[in-house]
Amino acid sequence: MGRTLAEKVWESHVVRRFEGEPDLLYIDLHLVHEVTSPQAFDGLRASGRVVRRTDLTLATEDHNIPTINIDQPIADPISRAQVQALRTNCAEFGVPLYSLGNVEQGIVHVVGPQLGLTQPGMTVVCGDSHTSTHGAFGALAFGIGTSEVEHVLATQTLPLKPFKTMAITVEGDLPPGVTAKDVILAVIAKIGTGGGQGYVLEYRGSAIEALSIEGRMTICNMSIEAGARAGMIAPDDTTFEYLKGRDHAPKGAEWEAAVDYWRTLRTDDDATFDAEVILDASALSPFVTWGTNPGQGLPLSGSVPSPDEAANEVERAAIAHALEYMGLTPGMPLREIEVDTVFVGSCTNGRIEDLRAVAEVLKGRTVAPSVRMLVVPGSVRVKHQAQEEGLDAVFIAAGAEWREAGCSMCLAMNPDKLAPGERSASTSNRNFEGRQGPGGRTHLVSPAVAAATAVTGHLCAPSDLATIA
Amino acid sequence: MEPFVRHTGTALPLRRSNVDTDQIIPAEYLKRITRHGFEDGLFAAWRKDPNFVLNQPHHADVSILVAGPDFGTGSSREHAVWALQNYGFKVVLSSRFADIFRGNSGKGGLLTAHVDQSVIEELWTEIEANPDLEVTVDLEHREVRAGSIIASIEVDDYVRWRLMEGLDDIGITLAHVDAISAFESKRPEFMPTTA
Secondary structure (H helix, E strand, O other), X not given: OOOOHHHHHHHOOEEEOOOOOOEEEEOOEEEEOOOOOHHHHHHHHHHOOOOOOHHHEEEEOOOOXXXXXXXXXXXXXXXXHHHHXXXXXHHHHOOOEEOOOOOOOEOHHHHHHHOOOOOOOOEEEEOOHHHHHHHHHOOEEEEOOHHHHHHHHHHOEEEEOOOEEEEEEEEOOOOOOOOHHHHHHHHHHHHOOOOOOOEEEEEEOHHHHOOOHHHHHXXXXXXXHHOOOEEEOOOOHHHHHHHOOOOOOOOHHHHHHHHHHHOOOOOOOOXXXXXXXXXXXXXXXXXXXXXXXXXOEEEOOOEOOOHHHOOOHHHHHHHHHHHHHHOOOOOOEHHHOEOOEEEEOHHHHOOHHHXXXXXXXXXXXXXXXXXXXXXXXXXXXXXXXXXXXXXHHHHHHHOOEEOOOOOHHHOOOOOOOOOOOOEEEEOOXXXXXXXXXXXXXXXXXXXXXXXXXXXXXXXXOHHHHHHHO | OOOOOEEEEOEEEEOOOXXXXXXXXXXXXXXXXXXXXXXXXXXXXXXXXXXXXXXXHHXXXXXXXXXXXXXXXXXXXXXXHHHHHHHOOOXXXXXXXXXXXXXXXXXXXXXXXXXXXXXXXXXXXXXXXXXXXXXXXXXOOOEEEEOOEEEEOEOOHHHHHHHHHOOOXXXXXXXXXXXXHHHHOOOOOOOOOXX
């Protein structure tokens, strides 16, 4: 019987299989950052262990760092100590590190792909749930906890039970103005935040194949918000073109050998998935969240739902609680929701294509006086590219702040955060209570919707601007 | 890791679904570089509300958390497990756990046991009526007992064995280091390195 893409990658990484035990899986690339690694390095030290493969490990500073004044010491002493701990640990254990100020520094899930380190058929892990991003290349990539970080550092393997497989098939053409972010928000709303639990999702169909690598990364990135540890897309010419010539991509004869192998990484025609979900691309529209988990989303044309619409008591309580936290009343059109902050960035939407989409909307327009807009590139390379294209000038002329690379307001570990009661339209991935700052309220949106919202001060799409301008 | 066979204690009824790890411990607490002292961050935002269930004096010494479905979604932060353990929790019961949280719990010795939502509802009702109700979670016999309630719990066989033996994963894996070396010798030449 045929095998799925996920099964092929899994099978090619089994180091040891024994009845009644998890498979021992080899890890090709381990990405490390400052927040989930200090206790893992401590564990190695306590047990006298070393990092088995420093040459398959790469660290960067992203979660905790400031996005202004990066030439000065980090102001918060606890943040500074954590970043310093990463530097000390990487030096002691021989792990390559891209520190603040290095041209290769940036969000871990932006850095890996842009260096060409993320390749089809690999296993990629990181102590961060958005590691699923790398599945856009046909890699099996998933987030792990700190104990597992220590395990991979020490052994370059992980004991894992096989996942089930789910096909998410999106056929047809996306209407103008509908982006990868809208697709994934619609998927999560459809299957729920627990719908993918225990599964690897494989996104397929003509609408997925038509996406750029950046768009595919946005989709795979948010697989975890549907409960799935990993999301994958079969590699194709779009993937190979993106990789060719990148620093760590194979060269010469090795490139040919690699591409020959990569072309085999497709789900066989006679393979079966454990579950399948089908979406019609042509029926999708710009999507935004109204609640406090990523599954609580609706088309922008919709209205705030009522707890009375819930299917059961647990869901009714969840809607009621979310509306109370978000300060929204049932029936209010989503387009009438006013925001005071717009955040563009994160491992979901902090890549060059995302910044281009924002600049296209902002060009010749200004950010509403009531709105603070932050544009945070996903990496230093993305920042430089944006500046070469003059995008920074567009952001600044519109009245947005143009920052240094990092995770920033996606999780508000650094000074970039919402004040209690503030409301954002954000291109990031989580609208949990307090995610962007205690008491802050988050609406997840695409870069295009974020930019249009910044202009008007209320949730809207670029197509709404045409009638205003 | 200390072996876990069974645990008896009082329980906290948390009538919430989709409790994400940002709620279990907000990001501002993740800057520490130790494995202990995270109890102050546990449910930090909710604990600011005096009516929050964990703030009730009759739930002061709880060690079993009875939660709604989709517990532990979101971020991979193992700090969520440490915060629960540092506070004194030994067990979380729910009808559905997020994968990463569940995996992290097993590594750290926090038992996450799956029970049907109907059992969760029964436990909520019983505990709310009698906060001192003794709840026993018996890993050996795979059941939860509380007053008249006796229900089975689901725990992965391998995780159960590790927890009952108190075994360290890395030690288990390093016993197979020859298999790891053999695998490494066969990896394709074109695979990238970070060097």
